[in-house]
Amino acid sequence: MSAPVQAAKPKRRLGLSPLAPVPVKQCCSQGGGPMAGPGEPIIALVGAPNVGKSTLFNALTGARATMGNWPGTTVETARGIWRYKADRTTCDCANCSCEVGETPSQATIIDLPGAYSLDSEQPDEKLTRDLVVDVPAQEAPDLVVTLVDAAHLARSLFLVTQLREQARRLVVAVTMSDIARRHGIEVDTYALSEALGVPVIAVDPRHRAGLDNLTRALVETLHHAPPSPRDRLAGADSTDDERFAWIAQAVERGTTASGVTSVRRSDKVDRVILHPVAGPVIFLALMWAVFEITTVVAAPLQDGLDWLFSGPVSDGVSAVLGAVGLGGTWVEGLLVDGLIAGVGSLLTFVPLMALMFILLALLEDSGYLARAAVLTDRVMARLGLPGRAFLPIVVGFGCNVPGIAATRALPNAKHRLLTVLLIPFTSCTARLTVFVMLGSIFFGRWAGTAVFLSYVVSILLVVVVGLLLRGTVWRRLPSDPLVIDLPPYQTPTVRLTAAVTWVRLKGFLQTASGIIVATVILVWLLQSIPLGAGLGGFGDVAVEDSLYGGLARAIAPVFASAGFGAWQTVAALVVGFVAKEAVISSWAQTYAIAEENEGLLGEHVRLAFEQSSGGHAVAAVAAFMVFFLAYTPCVATLAAQKREVGMKWTGFGVVLQLAVAFLLAVVTFQVGSHL
Amino acid sequence: MHMTLAEAPLRRPLVIAAAPEDPAAAQRLMTLGWRPGAPTEVIRRTTGGARVIDLSGARIAVGGPLSKTLQVRPAEEAGR
Incomplete structure (x- = not known):
């Protein structure tokens, strides 16, 4: 565990660096300079990846943060409100007296993507330049906080050097002082501040140390x-040479090296973690653990929430409505089968997402994720993706929704987009339940092989679609040779993990709630509207006589060439668009059979495939399974995609999935029925 | 004698001989401290031919294909 920063330099624990602006009372100062902004100031956090930027952001803003893409880009930034107490002075300048107090104030903090310099053309890093340097002064943040790594100060100061070439308010926050100390390096913030010409404050956001000084x-x-x-220094051959000379001067003045270089603990761990043989084995074991935790551990929690909403909550609302004379009416249908079912469906994802976000935060915070990126880089490079895209894709096999959320670990927006579009082709566990059922109905003792083949097809789909997109839409995807900074291993902190998890979970719920609840209510509405007079009242109609059944019958002929053009099958696919978990219950509802009566349900399903395929049921069900694998996973996935890459690319993904699914289904049936 | 990072022995003091040819890699490596004349050292070989190097005291992983293009030379030859 690292020592608090203040303890390192007790003599200056309360003092700001000498070049920090002198705390002159504003009301008595003679032209002390303009206050930042007319209203609430905006502060931008910048710095290299893994320097503790987001940790500081979370420490300052707590749970008052929102995540989202920067307008007009797919670059994710976080915005948060920082509440602090500013000095308040009521001055009588004639008598030169001031009463000092504190006023609660707040500022907006923007956490920009990690950037090593202002020169990069990568979208994420370019955003820092666009917002901090290229905008007019009145639109720029009022203040830029640059985080620098005390253990690797020279490298971190490159960004500071470039920012100091602009007339911008700048504060440098030095992190990783504990690690620097273990390497025998002490950073003198006082001297460094003199060299850089801006305030320099040591902070340890992981333990909330130094935040008062920073404030x-x-x-x-x-x-x-x-x-x-x-x-500028004179005599340098080039701009970069001048910058490095300026950095060298600053480092020389601002650091003292004891000469004691400890043996790196991280190097010892890396002997195993990055071993050419043991490394991939450990990586696969960890991925398996992530997969297991996000599926097996979350499953009972999801079932519990599902039971809660479909049981006691629905029963309670029905009882209340019955007591007020609304039992059995469309109002009950709307509330129970629409609203409560929708909210319940949304909340069942919470345990899954929370676990995924916790694991992602632990992997990131510990420093392992950077190593995983190295281990898988060669494999993923074939798809034009960096190594760290492996994790979201593996998680997608558990559930696509957290898999898409995990793409946030990818720093490059184009890589993130490509990965988000590929994840829906991974076969999630919700699809597995349907594959197991169909496998046992149609393939008997080969059911296990059929399910296994579905995973093989899923992997092939990810690879083939990835290559297809790489060769078409992303022909200009820049080569991204692996150059990655390996941060030292550290023990994740509960506070940080919880804060990051909560912010991400809140973001998911805010985005996903509308689309999931709205879609579930829409399906209920379609199932409640009778197709004509005499077929029942609103909310009291058989599925086949409802608008929903009518639409399924209208769509069904489209799938005739794939061998599963029965309206009951197509209705199940429409429900599967909402949630794959609901497909089996949809069949049961359509055939008016209890879900538990699998034998009778299986007979009905088999008959439907037999009839729609002209006697080639096995080829038709294989085509159906391929379609089921490749088409849109569920509305929650769409909501997650919309959140990560926006509506336009989500729509592109849906079209791509439907096109691939339909094409492969037709080919599968046409080939299979002629064998 | 120049050699590539992929050819360099482990734990031997090296000196960077040239800037990377790949512009994207050059920009990234330069900000991490890869400059002709600066010291470096190969710490570890890992999967896919990637190398972990010591650069300005930090551990940087460099991909296999890129490590075959980065030029270094032994520090003793450079008089260090």
């Missing part, structure tokens, strides 16, 4: 005009 520095800096750009 003071930020508040004081906001009260003063931006500093002038730094002076």
Whole structure:
């Protein structure tokens, strides 16, 4: 465990660096410079990946954060409200007296993507330049906080060097001081501040150390005009040479090396973790564990929530409605089968998503995710993806929704988009229940082989569609040779893990709730509207006589060439669009058979496939399974996709999935029925 | 004598001989401290021919194909 930052330099624990603006009372100062912004100031956090930027963001904003793409881009940024107490002074300048107090204040903090410099053309890194440098001063953040890694100060200061060439308010926050100390390096924030010409504060956001000093520095800096750009050194051959010379001077003044270089603990761990043979084995074991936890552990929690909403909650609402004379009416249908079913469906994803976000935070925070990216880079490079795209795809085999959420670990927006589009082709466990049922009905003792083949087809689909997209839509996907900074291993903290998990979970619920609940209500509505007079009343109609049944019959001929053009089968596919878990219950509802009576249900399903395929039921069910595997997984996946890549690309994904699914289903049936 | 990072022995002091040819890699490596004349060392070989190197005190993983293009030379030859 690292020591708190303040303990390292007790003599200066409360002091700001000497070049921090002098805390002159504003009301008595003579032109102390313009205050930041007319209203609430905006502070941007910038810095290299793994330097603790998002950790500081979470420490400052807590749960008051929202995640989302920057307008007009697919680059994700987080915005949060930072509440702090600013000095308040009521001054009588004639008598030179001031009463000092504190005023609750707040600022907006933007956590920008990790950036090593302002030169990169990668969309994520370019956003930092666009927002901090290229915008007019009045639209730029009022203050930029640059985080630098004390253990690798020279490298971290490159970004500071470039930012100091602009007239921007800047505060440098030094992180990883504990690791630097273990390497025999001490950072003197006082001297470093003199060298850089801006306030330098040591912080340890993981343990919330140094935040008071940082707050003071930020508040004081906001009260003063931006500093002038730094002076250039003479005699350098190029701009970069001049920058590195300036950095070298700053490092020399701002650090002291004891000469004691400890043997790196991380190096020892990496002997095993990055071993050419043991490394991949450990990686696969960890991926298996993630897969198991996000499916097996979450399953009883999901079942419990499902039971709660379909049982006591629905029964309770029905009882209340019955007591007020609305039992059996469309109002009960809307509330129980629409609203409660929709909310219940949404909430059953919460345990799954929470577990996924916790695991993702642990893997990120511990430093393992960077190693996993190295281990899988060669394999994923064939699809034009970086190694760390492996994790979301593996998770997708458990459930597509957390898999898509896990793409957030990919720093490049194009890689994130491609991965988000590929994940729906991974066969999630919800599909598995249908495959097991169909396998046992149609393939007998070969049912296990049929289910196994569904996974093989799923992997092939990911590879083939990935290559297809790489060769068409992403022909210009830039080569991204692996160059990755391996952060030291560290023990994840509960506070940080919980904060990151909560922010991500809240973001998912905010985005997904509308689309999931709305779709479930829409399906209920379609099933409640009778196709004509005499077929029943609104909310009291057999499925086949409802608008839903009518639509299924209208769509069914489209699937005749794939061998499963029966309206009951197509109705199940429509329900599967909402949630694959509901397909078996949809069949049971359509055939008016208890779900538990699998034998009779199986006979009905077999008959439907026999009739729709002209006697080639096995080929038809194989085609159906291929279609089922490749078409849109569920509305929750769509909601997750919309959140990550926006509506346009989500729509593109749906069209792509339907096109691939239909084409493969037709080919499967046509070939299979002629064998 | 120049050699590529892929050819360099483990745990031997090296000096960077040239900037990377790949522009994307050059930009990224430069900000991490890859500059001609700067010291480096190959710490580990890992999967896919990737190398873990010591660069300015940090551990940087470099992919297999890229490590075959990065030029270094032994530090003793460079007089270090």
